[in-house]
Amino acid sequence: DSGVTQTPKHLITATGQRVTLRCSPRSGDLSVYWYQQSLDQGLQFLIQYYNGEERAKGNILERFSAQQFPDLHSELNLSSLELGDSALYFCASSVWASGRSADTQYFGPGTRLTVL
C-alpha cells in the first residue's frame, strides 16, 4: 500500500459526460501528479501540482482540468468525454518538487475509466 488513495476505482460513463477523479496524497507529500495510461499510448504525464499550485503541464487536453485543494487532495475533471478517453488514470505523490531535483513518486491504485 503506497499510502496514496484514489476514488473511484472504476467508472463507467457515456460519451459527452463529465466525471471527477479524486486523489489523496500520502501524508506529508506536497506534490501530486496525474497520469493517463491507455492501451495504445502507454503512460502519459498530464499535470503536476505542488502545494496547491500548478507546476508542470504535459499532454493534458483542454477538456481536462485539475486542481489541488488546501488539504492537498487533488481532483482531475474530465469533460465532454470521448471513447478515446477510456484509460487508467493514476495519481502519484511525492514530498516536494524542485527545478533540477526529483524525488520518488508513490502511485495510487488508479481509476479505470470506461467511456461507452
Next chain:
Amino acid sequence: KNEVEQSPQNLTAQEGEFITINCSYSVGISALHWLQQHPGGGIVSLFMLSSGKKKHGRLIATINIQEKHSSLHITASHPRDSAVYICAVSGGDNFNKFYFGSGTKLNVKP
C-alpha cells in the same frame, strides 16, 4: 520520435537467468526512474537515479549521463519478477515533466 526508448518490448526468461532491460533518452533530465507495473495494474517506483548505480536486493540500476542510457538488471530472476518495467525521466524545460518509455513486459518461467 519518443523522448524515451526502451528495449526489448517483450522478454521471456527462465527462472534464475540474469536479465537486462535498456533505456535511452533524448532530453535533458534531472532524474531517471524505473517503475514496475504488476499484472493487476499497480505501479511501484523501483529506483530513482541521476548518476552511477543503485542496488536493491536482486535489482540493479545504472545510468550513464553522457551516453543518455540506463539499464535495469535483475539477477537470479524469479517468476514473481514477471511484470512490466517502465523507464521514465524527469525532464523538459523545467525538469518537472515526465516522459515514459513504452515498457518491457517480462515473463519469468519456472
